Amino acid sequence: MTERRLLRLAILVFWTLFWGLSVTDKVIPDVQHLWVGKDFFALFIKFFASLGLKDPLFATAALALVSGLEAVNFGLYLVALISFRKGDAAVTDRWFFRAILVSMVLFSLFSIADQVFGDRFQLLEHGLFWIILLASWVVFRHIPMEDGATLGASPSATTRGWVVGGLVLTLATVATLWRFSDATFHQVEAPVAGQEVVDGIYKFDFPFLADKVVWENTVNAFMDEHPDLKVRYIYTGPSELNSKKKTHLLLYVFTEPA
Amino acid sequence: MDNPLIKSRSTQQLLRYAILLYWSIFWLFNLIDKAVGGAHFLWVGRDRFAQFQKYFASVGLDSPHIANAALAVAAALEAFAFVFFAGALVHELRGRTDSSHRLALIGTLFTLGTFTFFSIGDHWFGDRFELLEHTLFWFVSLVSWVVFTRLKAQAPTDPVALPKAQRLIAGIAGGVLVVVTATAIFRHNTTDFPKRTAAIAAEPVGDHIYKVAFPFLGGSSVFENSLALFKEQHPNEAIQHIYTVPNPLRLKKADALIFYIITEDTP
Numbered sequence A: 001m002t003e004r005r006l007l008r009l010a011i012l013v014f015w016t017l018f019w020g021l022s023v024t025d026k027v028i029p030d031v032q033h034l035w036v037g038k039d040f041f042a043l044f045i046k047f048f049a050s051l052g053l054k055d056p057l058f059a060t061a062a063l064a065l066v067s068g069l070e071a072v073n074f075g076l077y078l079v080a081l082i083s084f085r086k087g088d089a090a091v092t093d094r095w096f097f098r099a100i101l102v103s104m105v106l107f108s109l110f111s112i113a114d115q116v117f118g119d120r121f122q123l124l125e126h127g128l129f130w131i132i133l134l135a136s137w138v139v140f141r142h143i144p145m146e147d148g149a150t151l152g153a154s155p156s157a158t159t160r161g162w163v164v165g166g167l168v169l170t171l172a173t174v175a176t177l178w179r180f181s182d183a184t185f186h187q188v189e190a191p192v193a194g195q196e197v198v199d200g201i202y203k204f205d206f207p208f209l210a211d212k213v214v215w216e217n218t219v220n221a222f223m224d225e226h227p228d229l230k231v232r233y234i235y236t237g238p239s240e241l242n243s244k245k246k247t248h249l250l251l252y253v254f255t256e257p258a
Numbered sequence B: 001m002d003n004p005l006i007k008s009r010s011t012q013q014l015l016r017y018a019i020l021l022y023w024s025i026f027w028l029f030n031l032i033d034k035a036v037g038g039a040h041f042l043w044v045g046r047d048r049f050a051q052f053q054k055y056f057a058s059v060g061l062d063s064p065h066i067a068n069a070a071l072a073v074a075a076a077l078e079a080f081a082f083v084f085f086a087g088a089l090v091h092e093l094r095g096r097t098d099s100s101h102r103l104a105l106i107g108t109l110f111t112l113g114t115f116t117f118f119s120i121g122d123h124w125f126g127d128r129f130e131l132l133e134h135t136l137f138w139f140v141s142l143v144s145w146v147v148f149t150r151l152k153a154q155a156p157t158d159p160v161a162l163p164k165a166q167r168l169i170a171g172i173a174g175g176v177l178v179v180v181t182a183t184a185i186f187r188h189n190t191t192d193f194p195k196r197t198a199a200i201a202a203e204p205v206g207d208h209i210y211k212v213a214f215p216f217l218g219g220s221s222v223f224e225n226s227l228a229l230f231k232e233q234h235p236n237e238a239i240q241h242i243y244t245v246p247n248p249l250r251l252k253k254a255d256a257l258i259f260y261i262i263t264e265d266t267p
Helices: A003-027 A040-050 A056-086 A089-117 A120-142 A157-188 A212-225 B004-008 B011-036 B048-058 B064-093 B097-125 B128-150 B164-196 B220-233
Strands: A195-198 A201-206 A229-236 A249-257 B203-206 B209-213 B237-244 B258-265
Touching (some): A003 A056, A040 A089, A157 B011, A157 B048, A157 B097, A195 B220
Antiparallel strands (some): A229 A249, B203 B209, B209 B258, B237 B258
């Protein structure tokens, strides 16, 4: 495949997956087994309620409209991808342009909503997606790339050498990953040991793997180990108490004699 | 002294090196982060196993083998991206621009593939911030490839090094600025570094309510030392509750952590 075709394929695949998964996320509501996604229904309900429109009909209608547009948009990318597979460059360009245009309209609509609802972070997010789409189109259509050079199925000896290097590096990294996983996986449920930092106050430094199960096991283990103490109060250390990215969660347990 | 590398290479050639070097380092450190795993002395990085394990557990796939398999795919993509960019850099330095171009293209394709792979996960696990981050990296990779191919390896040499007079003025101005800035920073360090551990005295603000306003350097040691000091200064009161002031109630970036200690008299 030529350099030009490879990069066009990478752009098409990225955006087709992007919109295909966005539509899937709208079709699957809430959190399900094998899918978490984002609860857009809850988001829209809250946005419209903040405007004083508490009737769920407004949020539902808006979400249905957006989802419909996204589905149509995904269809356009899919047609472009199929045309690309067939090698029809002119048809691919036409459908990809339509898809990009609809995507940009969608992000413009989202940006209007972000301004109305006062969500400046989402405004930045949608603005960035909008410019990336525009630039993707420019790269896809207007940047000249080599059409003669190809990356064949039988690479040169030099390339084969680098592939071997990549394989060795992958195996080494995977081996250390596996060892780390084996060494730390027990932290998914193992209770954390507390340290008495002030008289009657115990600190628990939770590992990154810990979740609510670890919390429950920790509190139960602590009470078993200290039958002479009564848990009076539990304080979750705010992020300011963490050592930047090194600490996951600090928990302080305040006790008194039982 | 003129750097011979800078003097003999065109600005376009230097930027080509910079692009290849950036992506080589980018992927090398991602790989090291995966290989190191967890926080150690002189390396914190990010616990990718914990991150992947939690993502998969959130969709009901608790087995560590699934997280391991996904990490292995990510590591493979990153390893190949690194190897091809490093290879491209080696060939570029030796003046073999055709080989460099081919290897950089493969490296870019691996980079685009890696970020596409991560984006699928972001949709699946509902992490919209990471989706934006990965899309931006995808875009940066695409643009850097376009820039790389537009820059000519054998372009006419433009002078990069400064003439002697400019170098002298820049050196003096730079030296003065470095001295002024460094003095201010070292002075700040002398006066403020103890705040990293020093206990803060709680200030009474109501009946059995005390305020503790943290310095920006404060962390868990300050918190613990402040509680110890509080207990020492108020032996007849027991801490009933600690209320952390939420961000909307703080003065933008001027307030660090503030919390209130609510107490009751010990019987």
